[in-house]
Amino acid sequence: MDLAPSEDQIALCDAATKWLGQNMPLDGARGRNPALFDEMMAMGWIGMTTPDIGLDHASEALVFIEMGRCLAPLAALPSAVAARWFDAPGKTALAIPDGDAVDDAVRIFDGEGATLALGLWNGNAGSIALPGGLPAGACLDPSSTLAVLNPSPAPMVASDGRAGLHLALLAAAYALGCAEAARDMAADYAKLREQFGRPIGAYQAIKHICADGVVRAAVARSQIFYAACALDADSADAAYHVAAAKRLADSAALANARDNIQVHGGIGMTDEASPHLVLKRAHLLAFVAPVATRVLLDAVLES
Amino acid sequence: MDIAFSPAERQFREACREWLRANVPAEHRPLNAVDALDFDKSWQLRLFEAGWAGINWPSEYGGRGLTLIEQVIWLEEYAKASAPWIGANFVGVNHGGPTLIANASEEQKAYHLPRILKGEAIWCQGFSEPGAGSDLAGIKTRGRIEGDEIIVNGSKIWTSFAHVADWQELVLRTEEGSEKHKGLSWVICDMKAPGITVTPITKMNGQTEFAQVFYDDVRVPLANVVGGLGNGWKVAMSTLGFERGTGFISDQVKQSQEVDALIAKARANGMIRNDVVAEDLATLRVEVSALRAMTYRNVSEVIRNGQPGAEASVIRLFTAELGQRIERMAVRLMGAEALDFHYGVDNPVSDYLRGFAATIAGGTAQIQRDIIGERVLGLPRMR
Numbered sequence: 001m002d003l004a005p006s007e008d009q010i011a012l013c014d015a016a017t018k019w020l021g022q023n024m025p026l027d028g029a030r031g032r033n034p035a036l037f038d039e040m041m042a043m044g045w046i047g048m049t050t051p052d053i054g055l056d057h058a059s060e061a062l063v064f065i066e067m068g069r070c071l072a073p074l075a076a077l078p079s080a081v082a083a084r085w086f087d088a089p090g091k092t093a094l095a096i097p098d099g100d101a102v103d104d105a106v107r108i109f110d111g112e113g114a115t116l117a118l119g120l121w122n123g124n125a126g127s128i129a130l131p132g133g134l135p136a137g138a139c140l141d142p143s144s145t146l147a148v149l150n151p152s153p154a155p156m157v158a159s160d161g162r163a164g165l166h167l168a169l170l171a172a173a174y175a176l177g178c179a180e181a182a183r184d185m186a187a188d189y190a191k192l193r194e195q196f197g198r199p200i201g202a203y204q205a206i207k208h209i210c211a212d213g214v215v216r217a218a219v220a221r222s223q224i225f226y227a228a229c230a231l232d233a234d235s236a237d238a239a240y241h242v243a244a245a246k247r248l249a250d251s252a253a254l255a256n257a258r259d260n261i262q263v264h265g266g267i268g269m270t271d272e273a274s275p276h277l278v279l280k281r282a283h284l285l286a287f288v289a290p291v292a293t294r295v296l297l298d299a300v301l302e303s
Numbered sequence: 304m305d306i307a308f309s310p311a312e313r314q315f316r317e318a319c320r321e322w323l324r325a326n327v328p329a330e331h332r333p334l335n336a337v338d339a340l341d342f343d344k345s346w347q348l349r350l351f352e353a354g355w356a357g358i359n360w361p362s363e364y365g366g367r368g369l370t371l372i373e374q375v376i377w378l379e380e381y382a383k384a385s386a387p388w389i390g391a392n393f394v395g396v397n398h399g400g401p402t403l404i405a406n407a408s409e410e411q412k413a414y415h416l417p418r419i420l421k422g423e424a425i426w427c428q429g430f431s432e433p434g435a436g437s438d439l440a441g442i443k444t445r446g447r448i449e450g451d452e453i454i455v456n457g458s459k460i461w462t463s464f465a466h467v468a469d470w471q472e473l474v475l476r477t478e479e480g481s482e483k484h485k486g487l488s489w490v491i492c493d494m495k496a497p498g499i500t501v502t503p504i505t506k507m508n509g510q511t512e513f514a515q516v517f518y519d520d521v522r523v524p525l526a527n528v529v530g531g532l533g534n535g536w537k538v539a540m541s542t543l544g545f546e547r548g549t550g551f552i553s554d555q556v557k558q559s560q561e562v563d564a565l566i567a568k569a570r571a572n573g574m575i576r577n578d579v580v581a582e583d584l585a586t587l588r589v590e591v592s593a594l595r596a597m598t599y600r601n602v603s604e605v606i607r608n609g610q611p612g613a614e615a616s617v618i619r620l621f622t623a624e625l626g627q628r629i630e631r632m633a634v635r636l637m638g639a640e641a642l643d644f645h646y647g648v649d650n651p652v653s654d655y656l657r658g659f660a661a662t663i664a665g666g667t668a669q670i671q672r673d674i675i676g677e678r679v680l681g682l683p684r685m686r
Contacts, residue, residue: 001305001306001307001308001312001372001599001602001603002304002305002603002606003304003306003596003599003600003602003603004304004600004603004604004607005304006304009304058304183680187676187680187681187682190682191681191682191683198683198685199682199683201676201680201682201683202682202683202684202685203685204669204672204673204685207672207673207676207677207682208669208672208673208676210676210680210682211671211672211673211675211676211679211680212672214614214617214675214676214679214680215617215620215621215675218597218614218617218621219590219593219594219597219617219621220593222593222594222596222597222599222600223589223592223593223596223597225304225596225600226306226592226593226595226596226599228304229304229305229306230306232305233305233306233307235306240592241592243589244588244589244592244593247585247586247589248589248590248593293578293581293582293585296585296588296589297566297575297581297584297585297588301592
């Protein structure tokens with residue numbers, strides 16, 4: 001049992017953090033150069049768990065947490081899953097079906113240049129072929145475009161249930177990235193902004209909001225590590241642990257994103273400042289592989 | 304990263320299970336304090352004789368000399384087997400002992416550690432005072448040095464097991480006129496020494512587990528100072544460090560069992576059909592799972608770096624507040640039956656009332672949040 005990242009994993013993460021900091025800062029989430037996605041593919045960050053690259057889910061999740069912190073493109077999530085389970089290298093768009101019936105509408109996010117979209121139908125990963133010339137409309141998350149297909153083309157569903165868990169785990173990693181980004185943004189601002197002659201972070205009312213953000217992120221991160229290892233080990237209760245990770249990461253992302261806006265005060269509610277970008281991403285991620293309460297209550301856990 | 308245990312660790316777990324299956328007493332730990340003390344002492348001795356006390360303590364002082372992983376496995380199996388709470392041995396085994404291991408002289412360790420492990424010596428803690436709670440450095444209990452003795456005067460409060468303890472980990476001011484965390488010393492105080500008066504305090508659940516302790520010219524040999532005169536703050540902080548880091552593992556396993564029992568109860572009484580109840584139970588379940596993952600992470604960090612990280616205070620805070628959420632749910636699922644509680648009854652209401660201590664004792668939730676804000680995030684201090 002070892003739930004701390006290895007030296008290799010730390011090195012991988014550090015390299016990712018460095019590249020992301022230089023090339024993909026959070027405040028540039030709107031209007032990113034599409035070539036950056038291709039660069040991430042070329043570096044092997046998307047599709048790390050394919051037999052070609054052969055890394056484990058834990059290593060991949062660690063890198064996706066770092067990507068999530070920068071609000072990296074949404075398409076990285078479905079693309080990593082499509083590369084592993086659908087033998088589809090290249091960019092795959094994110095599909096969020098309106099309902100579980102096959103002829104319901106489906107929303108397609110970050111679809112430019114993609115010929116496939118991937119999402120969950122009844123908890124199973126499915127892919128749909130995208131028609132050419134999709135409109136690139138705006139949506140809640142300003143980092144992404146949106147097109148709606150109504151009705152949805154029939155999805156081709158993965159035969160292996162782990163494909164759906166893979167998408168849920170990566171979405172949880174992205175959500176944790178939001179939670180950590182919001183936590184750090186709030187703390188940095190609380191050190192800088194002065195009122196009543198002191199940095200506002202010295203006041204307990206602000207300090208404790210920031211501390212709660214640390215707790216939420218630490219809780220979600222721990223469960224994501226555990227879930228990734230459970231998926232790697234193909235444990236019978238992996239589905240539960242992934243769902244638990246997703247549930248905790250989503251609530252951490254939303255709560256930290258909201259608190260970050262409050263800590264920022266007036267500037268926090270503007271279009272110009274970045275806090276709203278994190279909040280909007282967190283809302284979107286909550287719709288990727290949403291967790292049914294039943295799954296959490298009914299699961300039988302290995303002791 | 305890996306959640307699998309090694310073959311040797313799995314074998315160790317099997318040995319724990321087997322012994323616990325055959326030896327966990329069928330009767331409950333008595334509620335009455337006198338009977339409970341006998342029970343705690345004889346159970347601790349049985350654990351020691353079978354080699355289950357001090358699993359990660361050095362073998363020269365009666366421990367097994369194994370790693371923290373074996374200690375975690377033992378505590379997990381211990382809780383799963385519904386083995387009794389270690390009760391009066393809690394302070395010695397979880398606070399006093401580990402502090403001595405980290406700070407005490409050879410003589411102190413050789414004398415005290417085996418006695419703690421055998422359940423021969425009961426310990427209590429003497430940190431908080433009526434005027435020094437969250438501001439622990441405001442300690443006023445003073446020790447005047449006279450020859451090779453310290454003459455102690457003052458008072459400590461919220462001292463669990465004070466009425467049955469043999470020894471106390473006592474933090475007091477040994478340097479006259481010193482302020483805050485300077486001039487404090489951590490000493491081993493004989494609770495049977497002349498001049499000590501213990502006044503029990505009844506908690507709001509009717510139980511009398513803690514007390515106020517008064518010191519009237521109590522003589523403590525200078526040889527009982529641990530870690531050197533004037534270093535009491537540093538030594539005391541190492542105790543709180545243990546408490547915050549790894550001292551709560553069996554609580555966490557118990558919390559997991561309690562949540563699963565609450566889910567079963569809500570299914571049986573139909574309350575699970577209420578979406579709000581179902582949602583809250585599911586949240587408790589995932590939080591308990593995450594707590595185990597967080598503990599494993601912390602243990603992995605300790606094994607790698609020799610110390611729990613700053614995030615140990617995160618575990619402490621999360622465990623305490625999660626425990627209270629579970630206790631509240633247990634009472635909620637009782638419905639109006641909760642109103643039948645009265646002193647002397649041991650049921651979820653009693654646990655709920657006792658549980659208020661979790662966010663007060665050993666550093667309030669507010670102090671924990673200060674620590675997280677300042678040490679993890681580097682926010683400025685107000686004090």
